[in-house]
Amino acid sequence: MADQTGKELTMRPGGAGVLRLVSAALAALPWVVASLFIFAALLAPLLAPYNPISNVGPPMLALFSEGHALGTDGFGRDQLSRLLYGLRPMLVVSLGAVTLAMLIGGAYGLISGVNGGRADWVMMRLIDILMSFPLILAAILVLAALGPSLLNLTLAVAVSQLPIFARLARALASGEAARDYVMAARAAGFTPLHVMIREVAPNILRPLLVQATSVVALAALTAAALSYLGLGLRPPAPDLGYMVREGQELIFIAPEQTILPGLLIAVFALAVSFCGDQLADSDRSGGRR
Amino acid sequence: MTGEILRRLAFLPVTLFAVATLVFLTLRALPGSTVDMLASQFSTAGLRDQLIAQLGLDRSLWEQYLIYMSELIRLDLGRSFITGKDVSVMVWETLPVTIELAVASLIVMLIAGLGMALAAAARPGSILDGALRFIAMTLFALPWFWFGILLILVFSLWLDWLPAFGRLPSSVTYEPITNFVLIDAILQGRPDLIRPWLTHLILPSLTVGLTTAGVLMRLARSGIIETSKLDFVRTARMKGVPGRRIYLRHILRNAALGILTVIGLQFGAMLGGSVIAEVVFGYPGIGRMMVDAVLTRDYAVAQGAALVLAVFYVLVNLATDLAYRWADPRLRRKPGR
Amino acid sequence: MTAQLLDVADLSVAFGPDGARLAAVKGVSFSVAPGEVLAIVGESGSGKSATAMALARLNEGPGADLSGRIGLQGREVLKLSPADLQELRGRGIAMIFQDAMSALNPCETIGDQIAEALIVHGKATRRAARTRAVELLAEVGLPEPDRRAALYPHEISGGQRQRAMIAVALACDPALLIADEPTTALDVTVQAQILALLTGLVATRNMGLILITHDLGVVAGVADRVAVMYAGRLVEAAPVEALFAAPHHPYTRDLIAAASAAPDANGQLASIPGAPPNLGSGDTGCAYAPRCRKASPRCTAERPDLAPLGTSRVACWHPENRP
Numbered sequence: 001m002a003d004q005t006g007k008e009l010t011m012r013p014g015g016a017g018v019l020r021l022v023s024a025a026l027a028a029l030p031w032v033v034a035s036l037f038i039f040a041a042l043l044a045p046l047l048a049p050y051n052p053i054s055n056v057g058p059p060m061l062a063l064f065s066e067g068h069a070l071g072t073d074g075f076g077r078d079q080l081s082r083l084l085y086g087l088r089p090m091l092v093v094s095l096g097a098v099t100l101a102m103l104i105g106g107a108y109g110l111i112s113g114v115n116g117g118r119a120d121w122v123m124m125r126l127i128d129i130l131m132s133f134p135l136i137l138a139a140i141l142v143l144a145a146l147g148p149s150l151l152n153l154t155l156a157v158a159v160s161q162l163p164i165f166a167r168l169a170r171a172l173a174s175g176e177a178a179r180d181y182v183m184a185a186r187a188a189g190f191t192p193l194h195v196m197i198r199e200v201a202p203n204i205l206r207p208l209l210v211q212a213t214s215v216v217a218l219a220a221l222t223a224a225a226l227s228y229l230g231l232g233l234r235p236p237a238p239d240l241g242y243m244v245r246e247g248q249e250l251i252f253i254a255p256e257q258t259i260l261p262g263l264l265i266a267v268f269a270l271a272v273s274f275c276g277d278q279l280a281d282s283d284r285s286g287g288r289r
Numbered sequence: 290m291t292g293e294i295l296r297r298l299a300f301l302p303v304t305l306f307a308v309a310t311l312v313f314l315t316l317r318a319l320p321g322s323t324v325d326m327l328a329s330q331f332s333t334a335g336l337r338d339q340l341i342a343q344l345g346l347d348r349s350l351w352e353q354y355l356i357y358m359s360e361l362i363r364l365d366l367g368r369s370f371i372t373g374k375d376v377s378v379m380v381w382e383t384l385p386v387t388i389e390l391a392v393a394s395l396i397v398m399l400i401a402g403l404g405m406a407l408a409a410a411a412r413p414g415s416i417l418d419g420a421l422r423f424i425a426m427t428l429f430a431l432p433w434f435w436f437g438i439l440l441i442l443v444f445s446l447w448l449d450w451l452p453a454f455g456r457l458p459s460s461v462t463y464e465p466i467t468n469f470v471l472i473d474a475i476l477q478g479r480p481d482l483i484r485p486w487l488t489h490l491i492l493p494s495l496t497v498g499l500t501t502a503g504v505l506m507r508l509a510r511s512g513i514i515e516t517s518k519l520d521f522v523r524t525a526r527m528k529g530v531p532g533r534r535i536y537l538r539h540i541l542r543n544a545a546l547g548i549l550t551v552i553g554l555q556f557g558a559m560l561g562g563s564v565i566a567e568v569v570f571g572y573p574g575i576g577r578m579m580v581d582a583v584l585t586r587d588y589a590v591a592q593g594a595a596l597v598l599a600v601f602y603v604l605v606n607l608a609t610d611l612a613y614r615w616a617d618p619r620l621r622r623k624p625g626r
Numbered sequence: 627m628t629a630q631l632l633d634v635a636d637l638s639v640a641f642g643p644d645g646a647r648l649a650a651v652k653g654v655s656f657s658v659a660p661g662e663v664l665a666i667v668g669e670s671g672s673g674k675s676a677t678a679m680a681l682a683r684l685n686e687g688p689g690a691d692l693s694g695r696i697g698l699q700g701r702e703v704l705k706l707s708p709a710d711l712q713e714l715r716g717r718g719i720a721m722i723f724q725d726a727m728s729a730l731n732p733c734e735t736i737g738d739q740i741a742e743a744l745i746v747h748g749k750a751t752r753r754a755a756r757t758r759a760v761e762l763l764a765e766v767g768l769p770e771p772d773r774r775a776a777l778y779p780h781e782i783s784g785g786q787r788q789r790a791m792i793a794v795a796l797a798c799d800p801a802l803l804i805a806d807e808p809t810t811a812l813d814v815t816v817q818a819q820i821l822a823l824l825t826g827l828v829a830t831r832n833m834g835l836i837l838i839t840h841d842l843g844v845v846a847g848v849a850d851r852v853a854v855m856y857a858g859r860l861v862e863a864a865p866v867e868a869l870f871a872a873p874h875h876p877y878t879r880d881l882i883a884a885a886s887a888a889p890d891a892n893g894q895l896a897s898i899p900g901a902p903p904n905l906g907s908g909d910t911g912c913a914y915a916p917r918c919r920k921a922s923p924r925c926t927a928e929r930p931d932l933a934p935l936g937t938s939r940v941a942c943w944h945p946e947n948r949p
Contacts, residue, residue: 137561145316225565228432231584241432262432524794529713529747546733
């Protein structure tokens with residue numbers, strides 16, 4: 001994915017060398033930031049100085065305290081360690097939910113679009129009904145029914161994203177299904193399943209992936225909001241959204257306890273949004289060429 | 290045109306019916322549903338069984354569904370498992386609060402989102418355009434709840450300008466008639482209500498309005514830029530129409546149609562944002578009621594609130610759709626006469 | 627030449643990002659007198675539309691440069707301030723575009739679109755402009771003009787839309803009207819009606835008309851003089867009779883041959899073999915040389931300039947039909 005941006009930049013004509021270097025650096029920045037988040041989450045056990053859920057020091061230590069660079073929370077847990085471990089559910093839920101939504105929604109749209117006819121109509125009306133819920137509301141309902149847990153949070157966010165992928169895949173698939181090569185494959189007697197998986201699916205994958213990148217941020221924000229509401233992980237497991245909630249109660253004495261976890265969510269969402277934007281842009285100009 | 294409106298209105302009951310069914314199925318038929326949740330809450334089996342029988346949860350799913358639907362048709366949303374209060378009454382108390390917040394947020398979103406879009410699209414590619422696009426992206430990426438807390442921190446704690454909690458201060462006595470403070474203030478001749486009501490409304494509506502303005506700005510900006518490339522804009526220049534008038538009368542007027550659709554879609558995000566903002570600011574709306582009900586497993590209340598919010602959203606979307614059809618002469622008046 | 631309405635000298639148009647401009651029009655010169663119809667003919671990509679747009683500076687902006695001289699009624703169009711240019715557009719010069727459907731604002735009535743030109747130029751009050759719009763619709767031959775003025779572009783037929791487009795252009799009595807492929811989107815009978823309307827208007831209003839077209843058949847019945855463009859340059863300019871009777875440039879001759887030939891056995895229209903050069907290709911010699919049957923080594927080495935030959939001007943080393 002990184003060389004995608006490189007390619008786009010070298011294509012841009014004109015501009016002085018320095019300017020081009022600066023804009024290349026700016027374009028690479030979101031990818032670097034997003035990668036840093038992923039590495040920090042993966043390496044949390046190595047990077048974190050303490051166990052994030054045990055009481056390791058006096059409570060409410062300020063920032064830059066000795067041994068606790070970001071202080072401790074009301075239970076004496078190390079904030080730095082909690083922030084590092086808190087990245088994990090955010091990444092797992094946002095990436096997992098988007099992947100799940102893309103696979104299920106994509107398959108649903110694929111079946112609907114390739115087959116067409118009455119089944120297609122019914123399948124799309126069902127999606128319309130799902131879309132008549134505001135995203136967050138659908139996710140809250142699912143969590144209300146399933147109860148709070150990491151898996152259920154992922155499922156809930158996936159459900160809220162699913163209709164978008166189903167609609168996109170359906171539009172792409174019905175477009176592809178009308179093209180010559182699909183007609184030819186059908187005429188040659190291949191089964192509908194073969195046509196769907198071997199002929200149509202590879203051709204609609206790329207736009208679906210671009211869409212996926214552009215909704216990771218929304219998924220992360222939705223998941224964080226649900227965690228904030230207390231519908232995500234169960235405490236004491238560290239989770240950025242819930243840490244903002246806990247910090248909010250200490251806002252008079254230690255505002256950094258609510259500012260820092262929220263800042264991490266915002267920076268991650270911003271970085272992934274820019275990544276998604278770049279991919280969508282290069283896809284659009286790629287389509288025109 | 291009238292045919293299309295009638296068709297949309299005829300489809301409305303179907304959508305509402307489907308929404309009600311979906312809410313029912315999600316809350317009662319998914320694994321780990323009400324009965325299991327209740328089971329963990331009551332110590333003695335006798336108490337639990339009594340409650341389950343009382344709520345009709347011992348009947349088959351199908352029977353439960355029929356009861357639920359027949360009650361719904363009579364606008365009976367059931368009673369709270371916990372307080373025993375009529376859910377319809379609770380909705381009547383909280384929905385106006387959310388509508389107030391939604392309208393205020395909509396105003397903030399329109400001013401901020403469209404203002405930025407108009408300024409940015411007037412000179413695409415300029416430094417101002419780049420800066421505004423970055424701001425819009427940042428607004429989108431801000432977690433709603435966190436942005437609300439930051440506003441509390443700055444405007445309530447540090448600057449002490451605005452209240453951070455609730456809808457009206459406890460020192461103010463308010464006996465609601467319609468539950469819309471503005472209307473009641475007029476009906477009861479209570480102008481003193483308006484100021485505290487507005488100051489409490491500012492931070493929540495800024496939270497929801499600004500975080501949703503980012504997406505509106507991006508979509509409105511690209512809509513305006515796409516419209517400005519259309520041929521009729523060149524015709525207007527050919528006529529000698531001044532640039533300002535071209536932007537306002539030709540480009541914006543045509544782009545407005547697309548923007549209307551975006552606003553309708555953004556309303557969903559806005560309702561979601563209201564749910565969060567109501568929790569952050571302790572604002573007694575239907576969204577907070579729903580979240581509280583989910584957390585305390587008060588399913589009748591959660592179900593009623595979800596249903597009402599979804600219906601509200603469906604109606605708003607229908608309204609924007611009809612407004613779009615009315616505003617676009619190509620849809621309002623079909624050719625062929 | 628006497629009392630010219632429009633006098634264009636060495637007009638060039640270049641498009642593209644800074645530092646990589648490509649010339650679409652390269653040093654074109656021509657003139658138009660009041661009441662005269664000049665046809666500019668060429669294939670797509672020959673620069674004819676870019677020339678037409680440049681006359682009203684409609685294609686000027688970031689990524690596009692205009693240079694040379696455009697004199698309209700004694701004013702230097704390329705040196706006008708933005709305010710003066712706005713004043714000129716609609717009154718001094720007006721334009722009709724190919725696709726009236728997209729060239730008209732879909733959200734405004736036809737009457738309003740005609741009236742707007744009058745209002746912004748301060749030529750009429752709102753009410754008077756409405757009345758004038760109906761008169762103009764009548765002048766361009768729209769039946770029931772007062773009812774049609776209240777309709778939107780999508781509510782009338784293609785031919786009527788093009789008539790409405792003409793009424794928009796005529797609103798402020800322009801001295802020069804430019805019609806860019808005005809009939810391409812219409813069917814044949816409507817084409818003829820629109821062309822008749824345009825020539826009639828030129829006569830009654832003593833206005834100059836530049837007709838941009840790729841269709842030589844249109845030119846023969848309508849134009850007084852013809853300018854043929856190829857790869858951004860004028861290759862031949864002549865009175866219409868002379869051009870058809872004795873074309874001098876091999877390209878003109880090939881165009882006429884292609885236009886008059888009957889479709890072949892496969893139903894394909896005859897066309898000149900080969901394709902016009904790309905915008906970015908080299909600029910030595912005659913651009914038509916690769917497709918020209920008379921091309922000599924000199925044609926690829928040295929570029930011919932437009933030179934008088936009889937009543938025509940032609941840019942060719944080996945002109946045909948020498949007098």
